[in-house]
Amino acid sequence: MSTNTLEQLKHAQSSLQAERKPVSQIQGALKQAKDITQFVHLALGKENRWIFQAGEPECIVSMLADINRTNKELYEKCRSPEHFNREADRFLKMKNQIQRQSDCIHLSLDQGFYGTEPLGFSPGKAIELSLKRIKSIRDGLQQGKWVSLPIDTAVDDAAKTEVEKLYSAVVPLAGTLLNNKNVSSFDPPMTIEEVQAVYKFFQSVSRIQDLEKQAMKTALKKKSAAQTSTPDELLEKLSGFERNLKSVKLSSSKNIPDWELELDQISRTDMLLRMYLLRIPFEPLGFFHKHLEILREQKESGGIEKSIAEFHDNATRELEHLQLFIETFGSVEETLREVTGILQNLSISFGKIYHNASSQTITSTFLFKVLGLIKGMLEKGGRVADSKTQKLNQLQQNVKDVELFDAPITEGMLYALDLLGEGKNEMLQYCEQIKGFVETLSNAADWNSRKTYNYLQKAYDENAGLTSAAMVFGSVTQTCVLLKSSIKEVESMWLELGKLREQKLDSTTLYEQTIALLERDSAFSEENLQKSTEQVEELNWILDEIFGQGAKEEQRFVEELSSELKPVGARIQAQKIKAAAQKEELASEVNKTAPAAPVQRRSTSRKSAKASKSEPFSSGGKKSLYDPFPPFEMTALKEACKTMTSSEGKMIYQVLTNTHTFFTLLNKMENSFKPGAGLENELQQDLSKSKTTHEFLNNFARLKFLPHGYYNNNNAPFDYNEEKHRFEAPAGIERQLKLSASSTGSPLEVYRRLIRVLLGFDEPKTLSTIMPQQILSILEEDFMLKSEDKRTVEEGLQKT
Known part of the structure; x- marks a missing residue:
């Protein structure tokens, strides 16, 4: 064939493709594929790539490739x-x-x-908020400071000039964008011109923020180490932190999820504990200062002799209380260490057992022994904790009655004791759960490995309270250690005061030496003071991060998101009401039109009655409810397969003449469905062992139905009515089988896809997303028509 002839053929072919218009039902999709391709090509230009996160362009390009593949197949096959x-x-x-x-x-x-x-949920909101932000930065630079940075930072003239230039350029652009309604809505999508204008605005915003970050880095390099605070300054900073933390009001908004509210409460508890742990070592200093002031005031009001005598008498009484506290804290500390050790070992051991267990080999007897041991250890921990209940109650009452310490340290002691009670309750609650698990397992000798493993997983998932209790007991133990150490420091000072009094000194000398003892500097090393200073700064930073401006910004964003979703929720609710009304209306119409006493006519012929009874599945002019293809195609397919001598051909002929069995099986399984009965592995094994095409199709129906039941188009499961033995789907909503994590399909669609592959109409790879590769290979080797049979089918269809 000459080159000219080939060129003419190619030209003619391309002309035919250009002349052929797509089917009207798919024209919109083909145009949308073309538009999105041009859109992505421009949006992912070099000038815009700064805006994307790592990997995002690749994901977009991959999705675009999927669109173009689908578009090509749609254009070529829907001719x-x-x-x-x-x-x-x-x-x-x-x-x-x-x-x-x-x-x-x-x-x-x-x-x-x-x-x-x-951040803003929509482009318009993001532009509005970002414009306010950069205006604040620009106004701050006019006053010679970076207002958004947490530390004082010098303003560079070059940066100030550049920010002014960028701000002047984006203000009119922002005005244009904010006046464009399409930028502030979600439907229709923005045009490429609008997107590029938005990107241009945010490129300037990003540059201003980069200048701010550079100024921050420069300031941090020049910033010297934090100046070490004195003990008095540290106490003052911690008092200020405590006031700020207690002034924080946890959000009560309905838009905030429960887990976030719980996290905020946990964070607050953690910060309070850390504050008390930082404060306790410095409390003796405050204790001595307070008594020093009392002694001086008493001297001014009652004279040296009276004041020093009363002071030492009071010190003797306080010493008794101090020794009682030391003894109690020492005893409680030992108990807490034992309980904490039990919980920590239990948590570690349970974790090892869970992660080393196998769903193929674990037995109910083994799990019964394991949970029984865990229950015994928890009960032991409870008994150990209970053994000190009386002393803890006594200690709590003494702390309240004896005004020995300043208010912050007293609150800290009481708070630690309250947490101890909470930790004990968490432990006991989990112990009760374990008891329930053990009782269930005592009657579960016939459980298989998978069911036993699922039960172990359930028990392990509930152990969050166990870990929480271990952490609480650990923190309270550390608090007790520090409190005992600080009180012993006070005790040693009071013992020295007692020795002074025993020397029978005159009042003036006793007063002067007492003052000298109380004014003596505590032995805080420079290293410890520096470490405490940094920890106090870190604590203030954590408070600002969790409950400061970031939390307010998050709350604003959540409220904006909720506002955007309100119309969606209203539409969904209206649709539910409408569907329910239609269902009731349909039911009432059926009741109205149903005859009160239908007249039974005797059939004139047994043969005609039998024919009418089997009409839904006939292969005549009317399409059976369950046939995957139109009647004329079904007839041709059956005729073609009827003459085949291969095992694959004979099996597919049996399937085509009994298409109803696939759907009858689904109806039977629905009547006996058990929610949550997931046996994917066993069902896959049954599918791989199928002997015939008919059996393979039925086992595939079991695989897709039994673990999940029916779903809707949005990949959400329908509720199962155990009384009526069926899934309740709203009127007009088709029930779907769950094919994969992200896709569903109606039974008839699934059945048609399988039959098309078995007949050779489609490639086996079209089922790769809904069928394991090993099973797909079995289908291709054992049940799919071979090439000769495929030609027979094609010839039979061509005759129609």
């Missing part, structure tokens, strides 16, 4: 209205896939957060 009618479900699904993936790309490119602060 005419006849082709569309044959596989309308499939082509519409491809069309919807293109639309969904295009929407995802738009969401990423024109509804993203642009890597800037503060």
Whole structure:
């Protein structure tokens, strides 16, 4: 064949492709694929790449490739209205896939957060907030400071000039964007011109923020180490921290999830404990200063002789209380160490048992012994904790009655004792749960390994309280150690005061030496003071991070998100009400039209009655409810397969003449469905052992139905009514089988896909997302028609 002839053929072929218009039902999807391709090509230009997170462009390009593959297949296979009618479900699904993936790309490119602060849920809100932010930065620079930075930072003239230039350029651009309603909404998507304008605005915002970060880095390099605070200064800083923390009001907004509220409460508890642990070592200093002031005031009011006598008498009484506290804290510390050790060892041991257990070999007898041992250790921990209950109650009452310490340290002691009670309750609650598990296992001798492993997993998942109790007991133990050490320091000073009094000194000498003892500097090393200074700064930083401006910004964002989703929630609720009303209306119409006493006519012929009874599954002119193809195709397929001599051909003929069995099996399984009965491994093994095509299809139905039941189009499970033995789906909503983590399909769609692959219409790889590779290989080798049988099927269809 000459070169000219080949060129003419190619030209003619390209002309035919250009002349052929897509089927009207898919034209929108093909246009959308073309538009999104051009959109991505421009949006991912070099000038815009700064805005994306690592890996984001690759994800977008990969999704675009999926769109183009689907688009190509849709264009090539849906060549005419006849082709569309044959596989309308499939082509519409491809069309919807293109639309969904295009929407995802738009969401990423024109509804993203642009890597800037503060964040906004929509581009319009992000522009509005960012404009306020950079205006604040620019106004601060006019006054000679970076207002957003936490430390004093020098303003560079070059940076000031650049910020002014950038701000002047973006203000009019921001005004234009904020006046564009399409930028502040989600539908329709923004045009590429609008997206590029948004990117241009945020590029200037990002540059201003980079200048701010550079100024911060320069300031940190020049910043000297924090000046070491004195003990008095540290106590004052910790008192200020305590006031700030107690003034924090935890959010009560309904928009905040319960787990976040719980996390805030845990963070507050943790910060209070850390504050008390930092404060306790410095409390003796405050204790001595307080008594020094008391002694001087008493001297002014009552004279030296009276004041020093009363002071030493009071010190003798306080010494008795101090010794009682030391004894009690020492005893409690030993108990807490024992309980903490039990809980920590228990937590570690339980974790090792869980992570080394196998769902193939674990037995209910072994798990019964393990949980029994855990229950015994928890009960022992409870008994040890209870053994000191009386002393703890006595200590708590003494702390309240004896005004020996300053208010902060007294509150800290009481707070630690309250936490101790909470930790004990957590431990006892988990012990009760374990008791319930043990009782269940005592009657579970026939459990298989998988069910036993699932029960172990359930018990292990509940041990968060165990870990929490161990952490609480550990913190309280450390608090007791520090308190005992600080009180012993006070005790040693009071013992020295007692020795002074025993020397029978005159009042003036006793007064002067007592003052000297109380004014003596405590032995705090420079290293310890520096470490405490840094820890106090860190504590203030944590408070600001968790409950400061960041928390307010997060709350603002959540409220904005909630506001955006309110219309969506209203539409969903309205749709539910509408569906329920339609269901009731349909039921009432059925009741109205149902005859009170239907007249039974005797059949004139047994044969005609039998024929009418089997009509839904007939292969005549009417399409059976369960046939995967139109009637004329089903007839041709059956005729072609009927003459085949291969085992694959004979088996597929049996399937095509009994298409109802796949759906009958689903109905039977629905009547006896047990929620939560997940046996994927066993079902996959059954599928791999299938002997016939008919058995393979039925086992595939079991694999997709038994673990999950029916789902809706949004990949959410329907509720199962155990009384009616069926899944309750709203009127007009088709029930779907769960095919993979992210996809579903109606039983008829699934059945059609399987039959098409078995007949050779589609490649086996089209099932790779819903079927394990090993099973797919078995299908291809044992049940799929071979090439000769495929040609027979093609010839049979061509005759129609």
